[in-house]
Amino acid sequence: MMTDCQTRMYIDGQWCGAEGKGKLAVINPATEEPCAEVACGGAADARRAIDAAERALPGWSGRTAYERADILKATADLMRQRADRIARLMTIEQGKPLAESKGETLATAAFFEWYAEEAKRLYGRIVPHHVPTKRHFVIHHPVGICAAIAPWNFPILLPVRKIAPAIAAGCTNVTRPASQTPLCLMEVFRCLDEAGLPPGVANLVTGPAGEIADVLLADPRVRKIGFTGSNEVGQELMRKAADQVKKISLELGGHAPFIIFPDVDVEQAARTAVTAKFRNNGQVCISASRFYVHPDRREEFTEAVVRFAKTLKLGNGLDDGVEIGPMFEQAAVDKTIGLIEDAQSKGAAVLCGGRRSERFERGFFFEPAVVTGLTRDMRIMRTEPFSPILPILEFTGVDDAIRQANDTPYGLASYVLTNDINTAVNMAERLEFGMVGINDFTPATAQCPFGGMKASGFGREGGIEGIEDYVSAKHVCLGVTA
Ligand code: NAP
Secondary structure, three states, X not given: XXXXXXXXXXXXXXXXXXXXXXXXXXXXXXXXXXXXXEEEOOHHHHHHHHHHHHHHHHHHHHOOHHHHHHHHHXXXXXXXXXXXXXHHHHHHXXXXXXXXXXXXXXXXXXXXXXXXXXXXXXXXXXXOOOOOOEEEEEEEEEOOEEEEEOOOOOOOHHHHHHHHHHHHOOOEEEEEOOOOOOHHHHHHHHHHHHOOOOOOOEEEOOOOHHHHHHHHHHOOOEEEEEEEOOHHHHHHHHHHHHOOOOEEEEEOOOOEEEEEOOOOOHHHHHHHHHHHHHHHHHOOOOOEEEEEEOHHHHHHHHHHHHHHHHHOOEOOOOOOOOOEOOOOOHHHHHHHHHHHHHHHHOOOEEEEOOOEOOOOOOOOOEOOEEEEOOOOOOHHHHOOOOOOEEEEEEOOOHHHHHHHHHOOOEEOEEEEEOOOHHHHHHHHHHOOOOEEEEOOOOOOOOOOOEOXXXXXXXXXXXXXXXXXHHEEEEEEEEEOOO
């Protein structure tokens, strides 16, 4: 059990236990042992956090963008100084290899820095008047108290994509982290606190998701919900937000196609496919879920993918050289096995992996799977897999690739490997996804918009777009003497 990390909630600038005094065990997925116990708050704590955010709002929104930016930038600097410590906590509670945790920590710091700068660029407009007796100004008004709810797979990046633009815009915030990954986010809140964030501007409430979310949704003082997670929960929150016409943004699931054109180096493409698919065990919303290869190159590609998948080093993410950590929880392992069994029962072939690793006595370790012989009726082809399974399919040309790729209710990320500029442009323009990675499989960065189309949600995080959800445009119409 770790004793050197923060385990309490952060409300009104104070670290505090839960009013009901409950505790929630955080499990290390590599050992299945509890690594910490955190405060388990509830409705009363959520209300206290909203009260604090309400008190802080006039002062915070009244500060200049430059003052807000200084605190955001100082937070980014502190996170970078403490990146090793934050990353270690993330690996212990989430399972991903240390290098990935460090990457997420630095990417998260970049969001604080980006929105420190965007705070200063939140320009209004002067619009030409059509009659001599009027003048028109458009200014931005902070939305108010904003809530953030996010899952465990990127435990600090996803909340901070919501917190950073909110406080940059002059809003205040209440965040509810995923139950099983609160520790590294608590360290981020430590950075905010030490960077000089005034009490109540950002609050962290741990505890049961439904109970806390219901308070956030029912309280009319909360004006915006930023949610990342599953479609089922996102739809439920959207329905509840409708009662108060509460603003909501939804970053939901995906089913990303990965299209490999025959003009690329197949060996290199296979290596890229394996890296892209098995990062974080495929537990990534933008993880590629369907790999389309031209029939002329399929055999060669499949052989190379299996070869690379078999060499991936599985183990505790804290150990040197580990490329794949444990899956997040037993339920994730069970779901993955269910997808594989369903596909096999309908004729698919598993070329490697696809079972719980026997090399480990404890921990949710799963052998990365490569699967062929897929058909549309298999569950893995219809629902978001969120698992370490690499399915290989075929396509014949650009039109066929577009048809198959877009044939999904989801529209989050998509990928194309090609050296042909015309193919690249054609695909980029016709794919119905919020992100298109061309010869790149991580299209996510602080300075660009991230988000989905269709059932993958709406709203954008990152880029200049990411702050728009946190302000309302206000038209100031000034009557003047002509
Ligand atoms: P989830 O079950 O929807 O959980 C997401 C968050 O919502 C967690 O904090 C969870 O709390 C909370 N939650 C659960 N039930 C709730 C309820 N009834 N009311 C309010 N909050 C509730 O999602 P997940 O399975 O953990 O996460 C994986 C999903 O997230 C995948 O579908 C993935 O694609 C999606 N995702 C999307 C993006 C994106 O940017 N588009 C990024 C990453 C992940 P607990 O922790 O207590 O369960």
